[in-house]
Amino acid sequence: MELEDLKELIELLKDTDITELQVEKDGTKVKIKREKMLTSLDMPGHKPAMHMEKAAASEADEETQRLVTVTSPIVGTFFRSPTPETNPFIEIGARVAKGQVLCIVEAMKLMNEIESEIDGVVMKILVDNGQPVEYGEPLFLLEPV
């Protein structure tokens, strides 16, 4: 059983009410048990609508150790290009310099340019064009050079 498989199993557990899982594969037996939290109120694992759209962001967990995450400093709408008619500021694989504009987050009709804090290469774009973003929302993963 590979580390990747284990990680996948743990992720699987997280999103369900399963407290114990036993898996046998290729001669390896794995038992994963989760402590059930005692709460005085029944709290459903409610995911508000805003967060439903961003499940993809959690996959960045493993990679964020070596990559730098660019997060939104404000609440607004994410745009990849300066105007609808022009090309995006950057594409995947683009080399960016510190201070270079990566995208726009529009808030109340004001276009806020989001700049890179480092010299690096764009490895992943985590949100879609026109998507609403909140404070701290991961936008890009950059590989520092």
Next chain:
Amino acid sequence: MKLFKKVLIANRSEIAVRIIRACKELGIKTVSVYSEADKDSLHVRLADESVCIGPAPSSQSYLNIPALLSSAEITDSDAIHPGYGFLSENFHFAEACTTSGITFIGPTPENIRIGGDKAKARQTMKRKGVPVVSGSDGPVPNEEVAMKIAKKMGFPIVLKASAGGGGHGMKIVKEEKDLEQAFFMAQREALTAFANSEIYLEEYIPEMRHIEVQIMADNKGNTIHLSERDCSIQRRHQKLLEESPSPLLTTEKFRKRIGELGVKAAKALKYRNIGTVEFIVDSKGNIYFIEVNTRVQVEHPVTEAVTGIDIIKEQIKLAAGFPLELRQNQIRPYGHAIECRINAEDPERFVPCPGKITFLALPGGPGVRVDTAIYQGYVIPSQYDSLIAKLIVHGKDRTEAIAKMKCALDGFIIEGIHTTIPFHKKVLNHPDFISGNFNTNFVEKMRTGAQENK
């Protein structure tokens, strides 16, 4: 007339939960906002959607007007409820909402502006025949003018900040020789706390009761009152316990008079939506206007208990333009209600005490209500105020209400942090409280009395 489709609650903690409940009951979708410190808050879990608006400091989150307006924009909210505190009495925020095409659930920006200018509010009341404490006509420009007015009126007097509240910039001056220094100190405090050093002057009333009237008005100016609340149990101008009816106002005539003055004051300001008019009543039973609070108040559940009216739901309907359906003669308060504000503070020294709630058991039973956002396992953040729960009881009379509150306080078990529950038990057992014979000096007297007995 249609209700809003979606309301963004620009607040946190128990009041955000309260507003979410009212919206849900009305079939309105809810959006909550939170700082990074409030990620695990109840108000985030209960709302249909949530938006992280900034890091922990209030100035960058709950007071961050662009972040709030932007959140309303991206979630397509048609109204914002500001709750209490934070931006609820911020004239710029109210205006900015309106400019952005979002309804601000509260009074008009003009109501907020004048409510926030206490010297001006006093002047308006004087002009319209609402009794005010004798004092200056508007703000006092300098210490010489203050001295002239004070000498004419006679000491003791109190200096108050025009833009103020919570006792900041407030100085009681007992003698002429103390006035100059007090004036400069009051100005400095007011400037620091409110960025406005304007001071006005009033006669000091030593033994006063703080009694306030809940009012409600629609867009056409139809205004009613929902009877009064007595909030005299205070420490350093912070309310700790409130009740209705006031044990001081023992006659129907007296209660009617203060209610009518509340409506008169609201109409004088062309007040819209809900608000509270604050009065002080002196030892002779004279009623004086102090200020108007242009927002929903912490202690609104006390009035909900005695009138049976859901104030927040009414507030939302009024903001959506619905006419006021309630008539004054339909407001018939019954029984007696008491609210205790439970703070995460040391009950002796009132020092805030954030931390993790390791065990929680809530009281219940008929006439017992708890408004809170805490849960077992919740970690109270240190960056915000210490109110963690409101315990409200309603009984058929004051004796039953007191008995119910004592029982409910005993049944309210919070472990892992200090709370002011023991303090409230002391109040409820104090002979002066039980007899209804107290004023705003009660807490101070109770604590000094306790120290003398040690």
